[in-house]
Amino acid sequence: MSPDAPWAETDELRVAKRSNPQIKSYVRPEEAAEKGVKAVLSHDDIGRHLTSEMFFSGDRLPGFSDTIEHPDGLVLVDTGMIDRTPAIEDDGEEWHPNPLPDELVSRVAVVVNTHLHFDHCGGNRLFPGIPIHVQRRELADARTEDDYTVREWVDFPGATYVEHDGEAEILPGVRLLPAPGHTAGHQIVVVETDEGPVVLGGDVGDSFEELERGDTPGRQLVLELVAPTYLAHVAEVRVPHLRS
Numbered sequence: 001m002s003p004d005a006p007w008a009e010t011d012e013l014r015v016a017k018r019s020n021p022q023i024k025s026y027v028r029p030e031e032a033a034e035k036g037v038k039a040v041l042s043h044d045d046i047g048r049h050l051t052s053e054m055f056f057s058g059d060r061l062p063g064f065s066d067t068i069e070h071p072d073g074l075v076l077v078d079t080g081m082i083d084r085t086p087a088i089e090d091d092g093e094e095w096h097p098n099p100l101p102d103e104l105v106s107r108v109a110v111v112v113n114t115h116l117h118f119d120h121c122g123g124n125r126l127f128p129g130i131p132i133h134v135q136r137r138e139l140a141d142a143r144t145e146d147d148y149t150v151r152e153w154v155d156f157p158g159a160t161y162v163e164h165d166g167e168a169e170i171l172p173g174v175r176l177l178p179a180p181g182h183t184a185g186h187q188i189v190v191v192e193t194d195e196g197p198v199v200l201g202g203d204v205g206d207s208f209e210e211l212e213r214g215d216t217p218g219r220q221l222v223l224e225l226v227a228p229t230y231l232a233h234v235a236e237v238r239v240p241h242l243r244s
């Protein structure tokens with residue numbers, strides 16, 4: 001939490017923080033409404049985790065999953081990779097899975113897939129019975145298009161997909177927005193924080209240079225949000241701007 005947040009010193013919040021150390025900066029929605037504040041989350045509630053690495057002719061491409069420590073439960077955005085299959089390595093790419101720690105996996109209450117390419121959904125199998133939010137179009141394409149993903153990593157025993165046709169608020173302050181381009185069913189996650197919106201952008205761009213071209217509807221949307229943006233394959237977080 002930033003020290004100048006208007007609710008920083010309320011007794012109520014101090015008590016809440018003591019009684020639940022997991023929740024660093026939660027303001028109950030009713031309390032927030034009274035104070036005219038919509039945000040229930042802080043930027044510190046967003047975490048990054050390296051969940052895959054790909055090596056190709058000397059280059060390394062990291063893959064990150066993001067978490068949101070929401071008062072209603074831990075949200076995981078993209079599940080990275082937990083293993084390999086020969087099918088993904090026949091074009092010279094060398095993929096290294098980097099599974100999330102068990103402690104984190106056990107706390108996940110909600111999963112979001114920005115899209116279903118295998119390096120974003122390879123860990124979905126760790127979450128049978130846990131709601132996995134995805135755009136309906138994305139799931140349909142993953143199930144029907146050739147060479148789209150590793151289909152067994154998408155559909156597994158206990159897979160519980162929640163399909164969306166467009167925008168959805170899945171928890172207070174956590175919204176899904178369709179951001180097509182990289183795939184037709186690609187979506188981003190917008191987290192409302194006390195410092196404004198934060199974008200978890202998945203593969204809306206492989207790099208900020210690519211994102212800042214603004215040449216897909218998804219990239220245009222993210223540029224219009226003018227918010228700190230996380231990209232799945234870039235360690236740095238920044239506010240992107242359209243390149244002229």
Ligand SMILES: [Zn+2]
Binds near residue numbers: 115182
């Ligand atoms: Zn992708």
